[in-house]
Amino acid sequence: MKTTLVAHVGAPGFGRTERRDVWWLEPLWAAVGLAIFVAYSTWAALVGNNFAFGPYQSPFYSPYFKPPWWPLSASIFVLWIPLGFRLSCYYYRKAYYRAYFLSPPACAVSEPKHEYTGETGVLLRWLPVVHRWFLYLSILILIWLWVDAIRAFDFDGSFGIGVGTLVMLLNVVLLTAFTLGCHALRSLVGGNVRCFSCAPLGNARYGAWRFVTRFTGMHPWMAWFSLYSVALCDLYIRLCAMGAITDLRIV
Amino acid sequence: MSTQAAPEDATSATTRYEGSVRDEALRAQARTGRTFTLRINRGEHGDSAGRWESYDVELAAGMVVLDAVLFVQAKHAPDLAVRWNCKAAKCGSCAAEVNGRPRLLCKTRLEDFNLAEPVLVQPMQTFVRIKDLVTDVSWNYRVNEKIIPFRARTDRPWKFYQRDVEKAQEMRQCIECFLCQDVCHVLRYSGEEKPAFFGPRFFVRAAGLDFHPMDAEDRVGQLRGEGGIGLCNITKCCTEVCPANIHITDDAIIPEKERAVDAFDDPFRGIFRRNGAPKP
Numbered sequence: 228m229k230t231t232l233v234a235h236v237g238a239p240g241f242g243r244t245e246r247r248d249v250w251w252l253e254p255l256w257a258a259v260g261l262a263i264f265v266a267y268s269t270w271a272a273l274v275g276n277n278f279a280f281g282p283y284q285s286p287f288y289s290p291y292f293k294p295p296w297w298p299l300s301a302s303i304f305v306l307w308i309p310l311g312f313r314l315s316c317y318y319y320r321k322a323y324y325r326a327y328f329l330s331p332p333a334c335a336v337s338e339p340k341h342e343y344t345g346e347t348g349v350l351l352r353w354l355p356v357v358h359r360w361f362l363y364l365s366i367l368i369l370i371w372l373w374v375d376a377i378r379a380f381d382f383d384g385s386f387g388i389g390v391g392t393l394v395m396l397l398n399v400v401l402l403t404a405f406t407l408g409c410h411a412l413r414s415l416v417g418g419n420v421r422c423f424s425c426a427p428l429g430n431a432r433y434g435a436w437r438f439v440t441r442f443t444g445m446h447p448w449m450a451w452f453s454l455y456s457v458a459l460c461d462l463y464i465r466l467c468a469m470g471a472i473t474d475l476r477i478v
Numbered sequence: 479m480s481t482q483a484a485p486e487d488a489t490s491a492t493t494r495y496e497g498s499v500r501d502e503a504l505r506a507q508a509r510t511g512r513t514f515t516l517r518i519n520r521g522e523h524g525d526s527a528g529r530w531e532s533y534d535v536e537l538a539a540g541m542v543v544l545d546a547v548l549f550v551q552a553k554h555a556p557d558l559a560v561r562w563n564c565k566a567a568k569c570g571s572c573a574a575e576v577n578g579r580p581r582l583l584c585k586t587r588l589e590d591f592n593l594a595e596p597v598l599v600q601p602m603q604t605f606v607r608i609k610d611l612v613t614d615v616s617w618n619y620r621v622n623e624k625i626i627p628f629r630a631r632t633d634r635p636w637k638f639y640q641r642d643v644e645k646a647q648e649m650r651q652c653i654e655c656f657l658c659q660d661v662c663h664v665l666r667y668s669g670e671e672k673p674a675f676f677g678p679r680f681f682v683r684a685a686g687l688d689f690h691p692m693d694a695e696d697r698v699g700q701l702r703g704e705g706g707i708g709l710c711n712i713t714k715c716c717t718e719v720c721p722a723n724i725h726i727t728d729d730a731i732i733p734e735k736e737r738a739v740d741a742f743d744d745p746f747r748g749i750f751r752r753n754g755a756p757k758p
């Protein structure tokens with residue numbers, strides 16, 4: 228069955244509302260917040276240097292893989308995975324549909340007149356489908372980032388903790404909290420079960436579903452925190468590597 | 479004898495009216511002496527623009543917008559139409575928009591607003607006005623009739639546990655106020671002709687049935703087809719307005735979207751799919 232495409236014919240144009248609050252603030256900060264991250268990460272991913280310092284490895288360049296014939300930055304081999312994961316994430320979709328597509332800009336605020344197909348169009352209808360594949364790949368990357376975080380305790384063979392260690396640890400914890408809240412994961416572990424006590428491994432799946440549900444509640448927050456923790460983690464290591472700041476050893 | 483009857487009558491009259499006397503006393507106590515302006519968008523059947531009328535309302539402690547509307551009805555405009563029944567956020571009939579946000583009139587406290595400025599009340603914009611604040615929500619009932627009804631399973635005993643009904647239970651909290659239908663941009667800006675889209679309230683209903691452990695049907699194909707769940711772009715306005723606090727997007731729409739991917743779109747999932755997926 229084909230879904231009827233909806234033209235927003237009745238729409239009186241952009242921004243009509245009786246709302247009296249500052250409804251434009253939320254889409255505005257989302258638009259600016261995402262733009263700043265995209266600008267920084269594009270630059271940091273393309274420069275191709277200063278991504279490691281001592282035992283620290285920037286999350287933009289991990290796992291590090293660069294064949295000798297490759298002329299560009301090594302980050303390109305890995306970054307498409309978190310990029311695809313976030314672009315197809317249910318929360319980020321909401322955020323950019325509102326902030327960039329203005330569809331809708333905020334609740335009960337009219338949108339610019341346009342043909343509206345929601346997530347039935349040729350491109351957008353695949354987002355929920357590819358999202359789960361990006362999830363599987365992202366879990367692999369996440370495991371790798373945990374290895375990196377553990378390696379950050381290893382200062383030339385001796386145990387140590389620097390500010391950079393804590394930065395990397397915090398980053399991977401936030402990334403884990405973000406990934407655990409994924410809706411595709413929630414569906415996979417138990418959301419698709421109609422009757423837990425009838426399903427094989429029903430109790431375990433119920434427990435897993437409840438566990439993931441807790442993270443799903445904070446998914447929007449974790450989306451922002453982990454987005455910026457990745458960028459700040461890269462920035463910290465970059466500044467250390469450039470010699471702009473010194474990494475303090477705690478232990 | 480007759481001298482005794484009079485005081486008896488007087489007592490029973492007091493007893494009979496005790497309630498309203500007490501209400502009146504409470505109201506007098508609650509009066510704050512402040513007044514504010516309520517602007518109500520009024521109009522006759524089918525008038526979508528309406529006209530804004532301003533009324534002075536005496537503020538009482540704990541007043542909700544419905545109280546203020548009823549004050550206007552009592553003191554200024556006896557012909558003002560407003561629909562309400564429970565005044566307890568349970569019947570869903572007082573749905574309207576206050577300062578542009580879809581809300582239950584009886585659950586919206588005036589203390590939450592800056593009363594130096596007028597408070598705006600208008601009917602739900604997505605539905606055709608019957609009169610003043612009352613809208614015709616019957617389109618929703620027609621959508622409801624399309625949903626594949628519950629059919630009991632016969633292949634296992636009628637016995638299940640709390641954890642099995644948890645997901646369905648959340649969906650049963652719905653009070654059918656249709657605020658989510660009102661705010662959903664797919665319905666709100668699509669003009670008179672509603673699109674092939676059930677709307678958040680009916681994704682909630684369908685999910686409630688689909689998550690029921692004893693239901694033998696599956697509505698995921700219906701939702702993806704005539705239900706138009708793909709038109710929803712998960713921007714969560716329905717969740718923001720739901721007075722029953724149902725996580726409409728997270729717990730009904732996204733799980734159904736994921737089930738649709740499982741059943742129709744994920745080629746890898748197809749390898750593991752058993753028993754034939756429902757047809758779209």
Ligand code: SF4
Nearest residue numbers: 662710712713714716
């Ligand atoms: S999340 Fe979907 S159903 Fe809910 S208001 Fe937004 S578009 Fe409508």
Ligand code: SF4
Nearest residue numbers: 652653655656658720
């Ligand atoms: S789901 Fe919530 S907002 Fe929608 S009709 Fe039910 S109670 Fe109202």
Ligand code: FES
Nearest residue numbers: 316317318409410
């Ligand atoms: S990561 Fe946000 S929904 Fe999957």
Ligand code: FES
Nearest residue numbers: 564565570572584
């Ligand atoms: S009057 Fe019943 S919900 Fe407001």
